[in-house]
Amino acid sequence: MVWLLSKLYQKYVYYMLKWFTHMLTGKCAIERILESHDLSDGDRALKVEKQLVHSKSSIKNLVDNFGTIVTGSLKTLASLGGSTEVFSKEVAIKNVQSVKVFAFSSNILRLESTMVLICDYRSLIREVEKLRITKFDESNDSHVRMLKNIWRNLKLEDNGDNEFTRTGPHWKDLGFQGEDPVTDLRGMGILGLANLNYFAASYTDKAKQLLIRSHNPTIGYSFAITGIDLTNLCYQLLLFGTLKHIFYYQEKDKLRNGVDFFEECFVQIFELFDAYWIESKPESIMDYGVIRKSFEEEIRASILSRRKIVMKDDQL
Template sequence: MIIYNIWTVLQWYVRPILKWFLRKTTRLCELQRICYGDIAGAQRTRNVEKSLSLSRTKDVKEVISFLDRVVLEKQFVPNNFHNLLDPSISIIMRVKKINPRLHSAFISPFRSCLEQIWSYKNLVIEVEELRTIQFDSNNIEHEEKLLKLWSLLVPDETLESRISKQWQYIGFQGDDPKTDFRGMGLLGLENLLFFASQYPRASSHVLSHSLHPTYGYTFAIVGINLTAMAYYLLKDGCAKTYMFNAKQYLPNLNLFHRFYCFLFYEFDKMWIESKPQNIMEFSVIFKKFENAIRTELADPASVFRINIEVDIV
């Protein structure tokens, strides 16, 4: 703790001197060096975010506060990017003395970083709101989503009634799944539904493993536990590696669902490879899995994809 505090103090004084020296020798500000030198994706965006957050310049701080406020007002959406980011970029370039005619190549990568940074902040709020919505059996939309989950996972078997022991087949604890969604709210159901609808082959593959006579586990309960993992990885910023390296997408709810699907598929793979004697080994394997994911996310070059492997267990 003492060493950390000393390092923090040293950074406070040394950082401006180092930035001044590099500016004089390279004729580029820190943001330019990042946008020109770092690989596009998590490495570049996280470094831009760090540079902006450490800035002591009043105008830069005001831009950050403005964009943060826009996110809270739920106005940071693609249709507004032009009106929000153009003036923000202009202010930062003016403050950093970046000539737009000489450094037009800076604008595009810097804009992409800003889009990713504040889309991520917007996603955190969106996911939090979904998590706080409790499953309501009197809500027709909630009920329809739950029934759809059954039909997607077990298309060849009709659900005899809404309250049924059949729910245990797909890994709920009792006869009524609504009690299992308490911790993660509607987010847990939305994650499971996305996995079953968007990755039918992968979800069917995982469900078949969960029904294994020796290595089986409760599919839905594990899925809700993985929702919690994805949620906390998002909240503490570890998920930025996944989000910022997804080149075709900005951080949004669909991308969060895809992240969850990746976690579910990979956890299932680790579980089967671990050959557990019984479900009592779940907490140990789950923690091992979380540590492995955190280690992988610590590498800004990591890219995550679901690669279906045909196996016989």
């Protein structure tokens, strides 16, 4: 019964209310949102985006199903059945203006800044997806360089031979399953490797601290494997829109765009998971699945309710 009422609301009542308010104010929903002075940039972007998604006009294509791209080796996000159209920020703004008439130039300026946020988030999804479906290539110098950087930044003093070698038992010390780290990248492709490389290069001391803690005989875990798994978590949070509740609310003087934003989220989530894992006092690595699921539920709730990556009372 609840489901039926929800469907009826979405199909009939919602649009009737929009039409009535439009007739009463003489302004479309997007214009009313843009004129509201009580909304933050993030709130405004979420509300405008919702209006675009529910629009019956062609502008729905601007945001519907993330507007995925198909060029070269880049595939659509099949799980979402996404559109194959790609819109630049300029085209998106022009298309909205061609359908919606705005009375004040100030609204056009707010529309531009809002559409920039919406389009940048979708561009980020495409960048991340491209990395995810890219396989490790032995002949690609940048791929091999990331492995070398991970090894050089995270190698432990008691490893003995500190020279980089492409395969060997030393990779197990970093938390890979076997002697060839590439075999663990299949699920997340180069994206998993890039995240580990960013953590190791940008936050070397913190990454080493987590690596050493992961060697604890009682509450230890596989550092690299966990990092790849948490890359998948970040990917899901990005893909299904959870991370936009951070992306849209960034402080302008600390604004991060592109893969840099995704990598920063990964680092924070990895640190939070490490603390959550220790707090949970696992009896063995066999508890990983249960703890990981609980962590995911909490991190989603934290982001959606507080618009930042925090757990309980701790903030990075």
